Amino acid sequence: MKKSNKALLALVATLAVGSMLIAGCSSGGGSITIGGSTTVQPLSEAWMEEFTVDNDVEISVQGGGSSAGVKGAEEGTLDIGAASREMKDSEKTDFPELVVFHVAADGVAIVVHPSNSTEDLTLDEVRDIYAAGSNDEWTVINREEGSGTREVYEDIVMDGTEVSPNAEFLPSNGAVKEKVASTDNAIGYISLGYVDSSVKPVKVNGVVCSEANVINGSYPVMRYLNYITKGEPEGIVKDYIDYCLSDEGQQIAADEGYIKLG
Amino acid sequence: MRLSRRMTQKLAFGLIWTSGAVAVLVLVFLIGYVVVRGAPEISFEFLTTPPRGGLGGEGGISSCIVSTLWIIVTTMVLLTPLGLGAAIYMAEYAPDNRLIAFVRYSVELLAGVPSIVFALFGYAVFVLALTLHFSILSGALTLVCLLLPYLTRTAEEAMRSVPRAQREAALALGATKWQVVTRVVVPAAMPGIITGIILCVGRTVSESAPLFVTMGGSSQMPDGLLSPGRTLAVHVFYLAMETNALEKALATGAVLVVLILVTNLLTNWISTRLQARMMGAT
């Protein structure tokens, strides 16, 4: 390569790296990274879209599961950790600086394939299915360990009984929904906010999983959706959380299929 | 019944042709399936809108394309000097003793480490310890570690294939060793080195596990090196696992396959030129 070509290449490379570094240093109006629960993810995305209309800030949303949300908030890799469950006692002891905000409520629906004739199951029956694992009758779909939805499910439905490892473990609400929608004898559980016509929710103890029934307590599997920050939120993060808790924010939650607070 | 030798040969060759056919058929089917089912989804809008998220997998892949470009540039800018420098050392300066054999062995070992182990390493070192958090930079640094042995090996081979006569001629003319390396060997090995670089670009585009763990999963347009993001390959994974937008996943896969095809054609073209050059030079 000619000397002049080499020098040119060096110049181009320096410019490229330089411009990228400069771009990386510019923060514009600031940035917020939200991550964790896949249940909360669509809600965060909806809120983010509205909030960034009037506010100059970069908000990125990612999944990973509720435990990843707690962990990210603690380790500082996330500005806001999203969790679809409460913090465990062990987490409260290990991570005392974390602050939790309820931002919405949600139910957990038990779903089957639309062609499945099952209409109604008791809590005991669901527990037995999950304790037994996949067999000729059922293909059992479960969530991976970090899932807040699974945590809630195990607390309320399994109530101390272990789920069988003989099931498919998927990493998100969406993945479970997808699997149940495409497998005839599948059974799974997903956030109420995710339910649509591709899956069929079953009644639990005769109660339909609906917003009303979750609010009045007749549907047993319910949880709060949470935002978690390390220490009290400040600046743009505080503004964002305030927005989510405002009337406008809460209405967005309801529109997305979740349940308003209060 | 003993088959005659001719019959055995016919049978064996039949099987052999079958296996070759299977290999080619698999490739054709794979690419065909992805492109045929995915192409309808590809439109100008698909390429220029970011993913909207949601379960229908609305939106397109614009932010993923940009993230992929950022990752490629960042990784290659950091990787090339390291890989080239290491190759120069191995090809031109390293003595032939047991210590160097050990170093060479470690290059081979590094090449074999599973990508998920690099992901863990990148998470512990770049995301956490260096507090880069989920970002393009974390992903790029992780990939640099992963690709280093490949570029080193390829560049070293390219340099070794430069005829000794050229080095000796330069030295006879009074050049220092460094001048021989930078003005004779490296330029002569350039086609091979560039092939190596393009191959590394190809691998950057294809890698998913390390970037899945270190880049976060944000579907928004990246703002700088410290922004989280997802590359095309990682996006395929998210689409497949979290949405029912399988057509979009296939479409993204089709884009990826086209990129790899282009990469391969480029490397083939350059290495043919390399052959011609080497033939002409001697």
Added chain:
Amino acid sequence: MALANPPSILFVSVVGGPSMSRYFIDRWSSRVVLAFGITSFVVLVFIAGFIIRESMPALQEVGIFRILFGTEWYPRYDKYGILTMVVGSVLVTIVSLGIAVPLSLGAAVLLAEVAPENVRRIVRPAIELLVGIPSVVFGLVGMVWLAPLIADLGGKGSGSSVLAASIVLAVMVLPTITSISEDSIRALPRTYKEGALALGATHWQTIWRVLVPSAKRGIMAGAILGTGRAIGETMAMVMVIGNSPIFPSGLLSPARTLTGNIAVEIAAAVGTHQSVLYVTGLVLFVLVMIINSASVLAYKRKVD
């Protein structure tokens, strides 16, 4: 004389000054380059170091035996046994090699000995193209086409199974084993083939009884490399194997690989759980190092 010119712009701009003689650069550069030369080694050491450091808590609290030989994976109840996943990884690797090696050998023989040049010119690049295709694309087609096919043929479940994963892996390692085997056969001295033919052997007899056995070490090296790749594959596995932490009951049973376990849980794992995932990474690291060392040894012996 071009080579006696002053140093290039780069160095002047970086270092500058009249002390910049070519001899100065020459002495200086050999040291700098040495630093570059050992980067791979340094990275390797760092990786080993970090993985071991992060593994320590789990190794101390749970112990390597309970982790490696424990049969239950249930972090919620402090059960950290990865044996089911070791079996999953190993089973999938063995089955995929069982599919890939015969096919690869056939394709390699085809390319090296049997096919005419114009066929070779199509088939070889086609196989090399397969190497570059991202693993997620393999996983995607496996998920969208192969798994439902298996579900229909098998009659139950969703198709995510050891079989689906093995087929996907086989396709992924096929090109690696094929190209290394082909190169090994081609590298044999022509006299082997000519001698056998001169003695009256058919082409096939020559291939099967002379060439392939002589290229055995190279072929094995290719197979071992393919094994390393198979054990290390992550994303495609997560997509088609069902991620059930059980001992697979058969080819149609779902399972979980060591790699998939890490990928699916690393974002969320804290404390001991996270540390166990690093132990899993360590197990993988050691496993692949052993496999690759065997490959390097096999290759070296072949050259001798």
